[in-house]
Amino acid sequence: MNFWMRRLRAALPWLLVAVLSSGTVLLVLLPAAWITPQFARATGGHVNLVAPAGSLWHGSATLMLAAGSDTSAATLLPGRIEWHTAFWPLFTGRLRMTMLQSEAMPDPITVDATRRGAILSQGAIAVPASLLTGLGAPFNTLDLQGNVQLAWSDWRSFGNEAFGQLTVTFADASSRVSLVKPLGSYRVVVQAQGSSSTIDLSTLKGPLMLNGHGVLGAGATSFNGTASAAPEARDNLAGLLNLLGRPSGPDTVALTFVH
Numbered sequence: 001m002n003f004w005m006r007r008l009r010a011a012l013p014w015l016l017v018a019v020l021s022s023g024t025v026l027l028v029l030l031p032a033a034w035i036t037p038q039f040a041r042a043t044g045g046h047v048n049l050v051a052p053a054g055s056l057w058h059g060s061a062t063l064m065l066a067a068g069s070d071t072s073a074a075t076l077l078p079g080r081i082e083w084h085t086a087f088w089p090l091f092t093g094r095l096r097m098t099m100l101q102s103e104a105m106p107d108p109i110t111v112d113a114t115r116r117g118a119i120l121s122q123g124a125i126a127v128p129a130s131l132l133t134g135l136g137a138p139f140n141t142l143d144l145q146g147n148v149q150l151a152w153s154d155w156r157s158f159g160n161e162a163f164g165q166l167t168v169t170f171a172d173a174s175s176r177v178s179l180v181k182p183l184g185s186y187r188v189v190v191q192a193q194g195s196s197s198t199i200d201l202s203t204l205k206g207p208l209m210l211n212g213h214g215v216l217g218a219g220a221t222s223f224n225g226t227a228s229a230a231p232e233a234r235d236n237l238a239g240l241l242n243l244l245g246r247p248s249g250p251d252t253v254a255l256t257f258v259h
Helices: 003-028 036-042 088-092 129-135 231-244
Strands: 047-054 058-065 081-085 095-101 109-113 118-120 123-128 144-152 155-158 161-175 184-194 196-205 208-217 221-229 246-249 252-258
Touching (some): 036 047, 088 095, 123 129, 129 144, 184 208, 208 231, 208 252, 221 231
Antiparallel strands (some): 047 058, 058 081, 081 095, 095 109, 109 118, 123 144, 155 161, 161 184, 196 208, 208 221, 221 252, 246 252
């Protein structure tokens, strides 16, 4: 073994230490901006983290939600969402984060992701009714107000398949196109069952009664339901019913959507 080979062999352990140390420092210093595009990509632009601060390990950002693909109608939630990322699971190929929205989320949630899929722990968050505007007609015409809460079970996603339940509760809903306030309170339940999901709409209370069932799939989406008015509010809700759908019976319109 010549002189240079002996020198290289002696220096090799130190080179390995230097490389590992540099890699560890780079990981520790990764900015929060590194993680924010991942959420937009994973959710199709529906969940976005903007104005990030801090690092990948302990950072915060503003939560921006978009109901549809058009982010120009996205809604910024007040407050910041804060996260903590566990360091050691990364060495096993797993990303584990704990997240909490300071003003809209009562309890923290965890995100546990690998290359095979991701699990979002159960949780709930309050969102403004203006988020529905991003769904397009008729929501952008109705300009709805009220208290909206999203609550979900453990949500599992594997590639293009998802499993879990999302419940949307819309309490004391009102609209700028109706003098009847409130219109009522409603519940929408989305049940993800792999490559397709079901959606069920029901009325909790109120003079405007909405009910329906639909199927959401990669190839097609359909929804069929009805909207009707209580007898005491029939005259005042006639105009709103005409906006919602086509007449299908006395004081009742059909809610039909096929895409």
